[in-house]
Amino acid sequence: MTESGMRIAAIRTTPLALAFKEPYHWAGRVDDGAGVVLVEVETEGGLTGVGESVAALPADGTLAAIRAVTPLFLGQPAHDIERLVTAARHLGSFNHTPWYAALTLAGVEMALWDLLGKAVGWPVHRLLGGAVRDEVDYFGFVQGDTTEELAEDARELAAAGYAVIYMKVGRGEEADVRNTAAVREAIGDRRLRLDPNCAWSVAEAIHMIGRLREFEPEWIEQPTPLESISALRQVRESVGVPIAADQAVFTPADVYDICRQRAADVIVLSPHEAGGLLAFGKAAAIVEAAGVAVCLHGQGVSGITDAAQHQLGLRTASLTDGNQIMHQLLVEDLITAPDLTPAHGKLGRWETPGLGVELDRDAVARAAELHEHWAGR
Ligand SMILES: [Mg+2]
Structure with a gap:
């Protein structure tokens, strides 16, 4: 994979609901399912990495948050993971919501690791x-x-x-x-x-x-x-x-x-x-x-x-x-x-x-x- 082929061309997000087999009991409440956002990061060279952000149900807030930071990633080398995620973490309102930033950006970062591993042929570990x-x-x-x-x-x-x-x-x-x-x-x-x-x-x-x-x-x-x-x-x-x-x-x-x-x-x-x-x-x-x-x-x-x-x-x-x-x-x-x-x-x-x-x-x-x-x- 050439350096230019590793530039990020698109970040695709899909809001998903995951249903539990049986009611999930915890002290807070009983849940029927959970919300996540599937994150797919694609490079100019045509490689795709997948990740998953933790979200509420519905997941609209997380979708909007990922869209807000997407311009920071587009055109950038996918392997500059620390720099890109740090920049996104400190964008605008994320400064005041570090836990929300963590839950959201981890899905994008996960996709970048998947992408990098596929590019070099190595497992993430x-x-x-x-x-x-x-x-x-x-x-x-x-x-x-x-x-x-x-x-x-x-x-x-x-x-x-x-x-x-x-x-x-x-x-x-x-x-x-x-x-x-x-x-x-x-x-x-x-x-x-x-x-x-x-x-x-x-x-x-x-x-x-x-x-x-x-x-x-x-x-x-x-x-x-x-x-x-x-x-x-x-x-x-x-x-x-x-x-x-x-x-x-x-x-x-x-x-x-x-x-x-x-x-x-x-x-x-x-x-x-x-x-x-x-x-x-x-x-x-x-x-x-x-x-x-x-x-x-x-x-x-x-x-x-x-x-x-x-x-x-x-x-x-x-x-x-x-x-x-x-x-x-x-x-x-x-x-x-x-x-x-x-x-x-x-x-x-x-x-x-x-x-x-x-x-x-x-x-x-x-x-x-x-x-x-x-x-x-
Ligand atoms: Mg626990």
């Missing part, structure tokens, strides 16, 4: 410094409406070989105790993580963790509201159970603040939250320097993002096991390859260029139709 492991470990994500359904799902996940089991709490005190007891019994001595998704005040968190500790949670993820790092620290210092920061941490600057204040034992982070794959790498370096660990975070996204996160997992030294992916919760994924189904919780490494994903154009068209339907158009 190699472009990012090379794999430090041959496989990434993922947790079994318990789903269900009732205690019985949760316990049954947990039993199946444990039988499938997942070493780490993860479930949502924050569904009410008695329900949380009942559900956690049933899942603990179903999974035996597997490791168990509990995530109340910001549901509790400091006092409630200390009380609830006091009740749930008999079920030996490995860690409690983001017990308190996302706005306060000191709340997280107060809980961590009070309960004697490891605490993970999730919603309170997006950008590398957030990671620095949390690590400096010793507010968490683990940082749960996605490339969307960090602001891209490069930003995730910076965040992971801070985590490593602080002597804690980083855990890949799943959101309502497709296998495009999960493939990108997997590339990061392969190259990140400070990674935990029991990472999160969520494509398995979708009615259908947007890709036909690679197969992202973990075996005994583990997913290996592939050497195909870029992210290595094959888009399923029919599935993309159905997700675009569903987006318009859910948007009421």
